[in-house]
Amino acid sequence: MEDWRIYKHPILEFDRGKEFTIYLDGTPIKAYENETVAAALFASGLREFSKSIKYRRPRGFFCAIGRCSACMMEVDGVPNVRTCVTMVKDGMRVKRQKTLADWASPFLNLMKLPPQVYMKLFTKPGIIYKPAMKIMRQFTGLGSIPTKVQKDTIPKTEGSQGEISTEFLIIGGGPAGMSAAIEAGQRGVDTLIIDDKEKLGGQLLKQTHTFFSDVKYAAGKRGFKLGEEMVDQISELETVKVLTETSAVGYYPSENTMLMSGSGNTTLKVKAKKYLVSTGAYEKTLVFDNNDLPGVYGAGGVQTLLNVYGIKPGNRGMLLGTGNVALIVAYHLLQAGVEVAGVFAPSFRRVRGYFVHAAKIQRHGVPVVTRHTIVKALGKKKVEGAIVTKLNTDYTPVPGSERKIDCDFICIGVGLNPAYDLVQLFNPKMVNVRQLGGFVPIRDKQFRFTKDAYIAGDCGSIEEATTAVLEGRLAGLYVTQALGYADESVPEKIAEYEHALEEDRGSPFSTGLKAALQEITVDNIEEVLN
Amino acid sequence: MSQDELSAVQRGYNTREELEQLNVLPPEEKVREKRVAIIECTEEIPCNPCAVVCRVDAIRKEGLCTPAVVDWDKCTGCTMCVAVCPGLSIFLQQIKDDKGYVTMPYELIPEPKVGDRAQLMDRSGKVVGEGKIVIPTYQAKGDAYPRWVVTVEMDDPELSYEVRAIKILK
Secondary structure, three states: OOOOOOOOOOOOOOOOOEEEEEEOOOOOEEEOOEEHHHHHHHHHOOOEEEOOOOOOOOOOOOOOOOOOOEEEEEEEEEEEEEEOOOOOOOEEEEEEEOOOOHHHHHHHHOOOOHHHHHHOOOOOHHHHHHHHHHHHHHHOOOOOOOOOOOHOOOOOOOOEEEEEEEEEEOOOOHHHHHHHHHHHHHOOOOOOOOOOOOOOHHHHHOOOEEEEOOOOOOOOOOOHHHHHHHHHHHHHHHOOEEEOOEEEEEOOOOOEEEEEEEEEOOOEEEEEEEEEEEOOOOEEEOOOEOOOOEEEEHHHHHHHHHHHHOOOOOOOOEEEOHHHHHHHHHHHHOOOOEEEEEEEEEOOEEEEEEEEHHHHHHHHOEEOOOOOEEEEEEEOOOOOEEEEEEEEEOOOOOOOOOOEEEOEEEEEEOEEOOEEEEEEEEOOOEEEHHOOEEEEEOOEEEOOOOEEEOOHHHHOOOOOOOHHHHHHHHHHHHHHHOOOOOOOOHHHHHHEEEEEEEHOOOOOOOHHHHHHHHHHHHHHHHHHHO | OOHHHOOOHHHHOOHHHHHHHHOOOHHHHHHOOOOEEEEEEOOOOOOOHHHHOOOOOOOOOOOOOOOOOEEEOOOOOHHHHHHHOOOOHHHHHEEEEOOEEEEEEOOOOOOOOOOOOOEEEOOOOEEEEEEEEEEEEEOOOOOOOEEEEEEEOOOHHHHHHOEEEEEOOO
């Protein structure tokens, strides 16, 4: 059996836990206690996890954080389980979801029905809708609902049933959320922090490189160390409660209630006096031929494989984008002993990320190829190469400049979009600001985007982890003040962090961002919303 | 347009000539006198560990974002700044007994050992020669920034102006 696990890494040691056996369509596969189902399957060489609904194209590991749905499989009889966020259990039975459409799709493809036909098919008359729906579902490949679900396949989260209230609810346990919890919790605010992963830390836990910024805050520390430190700090605070594997699924302004769903079908209503949304960001993607092939990964997915589970995404990869994320992932790949064919992007004016990040990969032989873009990914079932082309300054391809890049995976690192879904439910005023990454709410100087809801980190503006930490700390302090817990140290601390944030944004990289932030920051949010 | 005609920020690495123009490289007499630090961090980013860690006050940073300047008279070549730099952009250089020595951070596999032969790469990643590891130290200040700091010896002293990475040959 193939084994893509990394056993020697210059920075990390992987604590994989006990060895388990799981079964993929009946075949035994080696897995470890601390791996997700998708990670274990990937390590064994599986690349195709599911098929697309309509055309049955192969779908593989992509985001690794339970967002993209490409890794949905049947696990222990339950269909549509996102295997990338489901932990391995000994003896687990995993199946690829097969459907009627597996044999029918070649014919459906030939018919090339326009989408509106699919939308209107069998919707009228009402009488045939229900039975037709049943048959249509069979074609989508979304599995069948088990007639008898074993009781033990649905775990219960203790104490998370029903309704609770808290003073301060933080949604998202990344750098911003954890910082806010620490600042508020230390000062006695009754705080609840929730995250949909199995542990707090967010993307910090995947960062093996050391951070920039001021040594007083995070500089010089490796990201995962900083994350672990913050998790420890939170666990020592009695005022801060933590709920992991819990997603916030809806906010109801009229009832001031956040609805959450925990692991194993539990639901929970939380009423809080103050909310902090620190949900982070989604990765942007890129349009090119075959960009859905297994082997085209998001940068976050590659980081998760490499640095959380210690699994190589392939033998030789190429990266798209010259922002910090792509440059850093290229370096992470080198550290894991994976070859990197190059970093490709248009980037006419300059390499978009920090110069030093580009310099450190190039001296190890990874070319940063600007004025180029990818045309298509090659391969039928998985990536077997890519075609890139040179670009003119008007973004048209230079004729005859196409060339093949040998690689077995392609990593997209072209930037992030704020994860604004939950923010919107608070009825804020949303604006689309390119410099901040996309849709963000208008906020006031205290990071409030409605009367009782605060925002911090990447979901408010795409920046660095170090700025997310400072914003989170500030948000925690503002909430502390608003709830009346402030001691004399609070105004002093606020002034200190505000100054640090200002300094962190002092480089030419942040000029556009700072101006954009100023434009969407008002004096008092309540006046704007009313 | 070839990659060579691009500017440093379009290319993503500096050439020796560009660094000389920016006064980043130490004068030859300093390099022949002792081991000194070279900070190849030429753009404004918010960062300051090098200036904070320097025990002899040889690294000056006016603000969090202004590029660092080394005072080569004060620098003792202690390697602390090499170990802490988050951008891995600080190196030490020395020319002694007509041999070149470059000290650099190293975060890859395999683990460096005294006497290991290594391929020498310049700033663009081009292999420019072969050298020998003379001092590998594992630097760690508390738990915060553990990292190998490796010194390689090369026969051609001129190469010490170019070599910025190694690949250990096994």
